Structures are given as structure tokens and as C-alpha cells.
Amino acid sequence: MSNKQNTQNTQNAQNAQQNIINTPKISINKSAANSRIIGKISDFLVFIGKRAASAILVLTLIAVVLFLIFFMLPANPAQLACGKPCTPERLARVSAFMGTDAPWYEQLGSYIRGIFFGRKFTNSAGATIVCAGPCLGWSFTLNEPVTNLIMSRFVVTASLATGAAVLWLTVGVATGVISAAKEGSFIDRALRALSSVGISSPAYLIGMLAILAFAVYLPIFPTGGYISFAESPLDWLQHLLLPWLVLVLLNAAYYTRLTRAHMLDELQQDYMRTALAKGMPRSKAITRHAMPNAMLPVLTMFGLDLGGLLGGAVITERVFSMQGLGSLLLDSVKNLDLQVLVGVTLFAAALVIVANLVVDVCYRFVDPRAAVC
Structure with a gap:
């Protein structure tokens, strides 16, 4: 009876020791798997961030090019929006409303800022019109x-x-x-x-x-x-x-x-x-x-x-x-x-x-x- 009890105790001790040995391996494997998952998610987020930053940069460059093409032409955008008959007084009001009476670099800055943060216009009556961002401008034909x-x-x-x-x-x-x-x-x-x-x-x-x-x-x-x-x-x-x-x-x-x-x-x-x-x-x-x-x-x-x-x-x-x-x-x-x-x-x-x-x-x-x- 004593021998059986000793054998049982020895077996229990060996099992406990084996569990102690295996437990760190399991936790290490889980930790390694979690680290790999976190690493993949981190790499994916970095990838998305880089692509998004590149997309914003490209979009900004396109906006600059479009502005220079369409608003730096010999034709006056305010003249086109003025309609007929277009008196000098009306042309001045339309130019102020569109912002074309400012230097070109100020116009470009206002346009780019408006795309991301919005913009304000002042009409001929002196009222302020708020164009929330992203503001791509104001249609003077459709108002x-x-x-x-x-x-x-x-x-x-x-x-x-x-x-x-x-x-x-x-x-x-x-x-x-x-x-x-x-x-x-x-x-x-x-x-x-x-x-x-x-x-x-x-x-x-x-x-x-x-x-x-x-x-x-x-x-x-x-x-x-x-x-x-x-x-x-x-x-x-x-x-x-x-x-x-x-x-x-x-x-x-x-x-x-x-x-x-x-x-x-x-x-x-x-x-x-x-x-x-x-x-x-x-x-x-x-x-x-x-x-x-x-x-x-x-x-x-x-x-x-x-x-x-x-x-x-x-x-x-x-x-x-x-x-x-x-x-x-x-x-x-x-x-x-x-x-x-x-x-x-x-x-x-x-x-x-x-x-x-x-x-x-x-x-x-x-x-x-x-x-x-």
C-alpha cells in the first residue's frame, strides 16, 4: 500500500513538473502570435498612413495645377461670371466676391485653404456667405x-x-x-x-x-x-x-x-x-x-x-x-x-x-x- 502511494505521489510530482515546463511554452507561443498580429496591424496602418499622405500631396498638387490653368488664363473669371450687361461697378463687385482682385498667390492660398478648412465669401450686399470645407468654390451661374x-x-x-x-x-x-x-x-x-x-x-x-x-x-x-x-x-x-x-x-x-x-x-x-x-x-x-x-x-x-x-x-x-x-x-x-x-x-x-x-x-x-x- 505504501509502495502504491509512493508511486502515485511520484507520478503526480512528475505531472506537475511537466505542467510547469509546458506552461511557459504555451504562454511564449501565445505571446509570439500576439506580437506577430500586432506587427502586421502596425505595418498595415503605416502603409495606409503613407498612402493617405501621398494621396493628399498629389491632390494638393493637382489643385494647384488646376488653379494655375483655369484662373491664370488671360480671360478674367470675374468677367465671365459678371454676365451681360457687365458694368465696371458690377465687375468690381463680382471680382471682390470671387477674390480675383487679390494677388494670384493670395487667391491660390485661399483656394487651397478652402478645400481643407472652408472659405468665406462676401457678396455685393456685404453679407458673408460661409462655404464649409471642403469648399471647391462658388457657382456664380447657379448661385x-x-x-x-x-x-x-x-x-x-x-x-x-x-x-x-x-x-x-x-x-x-x-x-x-x-x-x-x-x-x-x-x-x-x-x-x-x-x-x-x-x-x-x-x-x-x-x-x-x-x-x-x-x-x-x-x-x-x-x-x-x-x-x-x-x-x-x-x-x-x-x-x-x-x-x-x-x-x-x-x-x-x-x-x-x-x-x-x-x-x-x-x-x-x-x-x-x-x-x-x-x-x-x-x-x-x-x-x-x-x-x-x-x-x-x-x-x-x-x-x-x-x-x-x-x-x-x-x-x-x-x-x-x-x-x-x-x-x-x-x-x-x-x-x-x-x-x-x-x-x-x-x-x-x-x-x-x-x-x-x-x-x-x-x-x-x-x-x-x-x-x-
Whole structure:
């Protein structure tokens, strides 16, 4: 009995000693894992901070260039905003309101500060008008802050651009992958022919033919216009489906060609032959190995295209009578409203910069090699 008790005590002591030995290892492993997670988060935040600082710097430089191009021209912006008849007294009041009576460097400083911190204007009656930041100027044609005009029109353009972009990316990538997987087949030749038609077709022609076919002869869709989502979700969708289809036909063709080209390149790589030699089904090898690598250039192109389209789909908005940023830009050119013209151009540039930033972030998740950059 005593021997059994001694044996049991010895076993308990050994277990306790083993637990003591293992406990630090577990805590050390957890500590190392936590340190790695914190390090990755820290690196990611540093990456975002650097990209954001670079984006702000680029946007500031673009604002300076736009100011110098549009406001340092021989034509006087105040003269353009003065209207007719423009008396010397009225021109002086408009110049004071716009700030063009100050030296150019003061005008530039006021413009840049207004973008980040807001700006104040004094009208002819001596009243102060506050333009909250980001202030992109004042429309003397519409008598409203440019920022308000852009935001009200941006809802229309964003609805048009985001829906169409998701559709054309899905269709373009799917058809590109199918075309590459069935290289040389009838399906491949048919998809390549259709993409050639889409690439070579003008946007205004496709838009007009779509309206003629599906809004006039077959009155399935409205001829144009825009209904807000809050007002009627069904009407919102009905008014956007036809413009979406037009943009999908035009843009999916590029993505079909781009995806097919990069997929064919990836299908010839050694890792694909290795995966197939190990018995992996071809469809699984394509989706698991080839597609992620082929999507990297497609992702870059998609970010740039979406950013540009958010800046204003000029032709599509005109064809379908949608009052978005593209229409606002054309109206500012027609009315010589330089404040709106510069504001919309700067806003479009900012969208492209943001799209590039999002693409850079996505790259770090899609391609692990980008995380070391």
C-alpha cells in the first residue's frame, strides 16, 4: 500500500513538473502570435498612413495645377461670371466676391485653404456667405456652393457607376476565364468576336440603339431620367437597368480580353502543370491557382475604370438624360462656370486617387508579395 502511494505521489510530482515546463511554452507561443498580429496591424496602418499622405500631396498638387490653368488664363473669371450687361461697378463687385482682385498667390492660398478648412465669401450686399470645407468654390451661374452641386449629382453618377461596374466585372471576368479555358473552341471564337464588337462600338451609338430597341419599339424600360432609391426602389432599378446594360456591353469586352490574355499566360506556368500532374481537376486548378494570379492586373484596371466612371460618365448620362457629374461638367463648360469646372475636375481626380488607394490595399490581401512593399 505504501509502495502504491509512493508511486502515485511520484507520478503526480512528475505531472506537475511537466505542467510547469509546458506552461511557459504555451504562454511564449501565445505571446509570439500576439506580437506577430500586432506587427502586421502596425505595418498595415503605416502603409495606409503613407498612402493617405501621398494621396493628399498629389491632390494638393493637382489643385494647384488646376488653379494655375483655369484662373491664370488671360480671360478674367470675374468677367465671365459678371454676365451681360457687365458694368465696371458690377465687375468690381463680382471680382471682390470671387477674390480675383487679390494677388494670384493670395487667391491660390485661399483656394487651397478652402478645400481643407472652408472659405468665406462676401457678396455685393456685404453679407458673408460661409462655404464649409471642403469648399471647391462658388457657382456664380447657379448661385450655390460647388460642393453642394457635386454631392447632389454624385448620387446619380454613383448609382450608375457602381451597379454597372459590378456587372461588367462579373461578366468580363467570367467570359474571359471561359474563353481561356476553352482556347481554340467555338465558344472561345464567339466570345472573342463579341468582345471585338463591344470594344469597337461607340458609347453614344449603343445607347441610342438600346433606347430605340428597348424603350421605343419594345417599351420595357424608360427612355431616360433618374428616380432616387428613397423615392421608389423599383423605379430606381428600372431607370438604371438599361444604362447599366449599355456600360456592361462596352466595358465587359475589355475585361474579357484582359482576363483571357492573363489567364492564358497563367495556364502555361509550371505550377499549373505541377497541379495537373498531381491529379488535381483542371477546373479546380484554374479557380484555385490560375485565377488569383490573373486577377491582379484586372483588379488594377477595375480600380482605375471605376474611379474614372465615378468622376462622370459624360456620354451615358447625356444619352439617358441623367443629371449626374458628367452633365454638370458639360453644363459648366457651356456656361463658362470655371468654379464648377475646376471643382468637378478636382473631385474626379480625388476619386481616381481613392480608387488607387483601395486597389493598393486589396493588393496586399490578394497578393502576399505586395505586403513586403
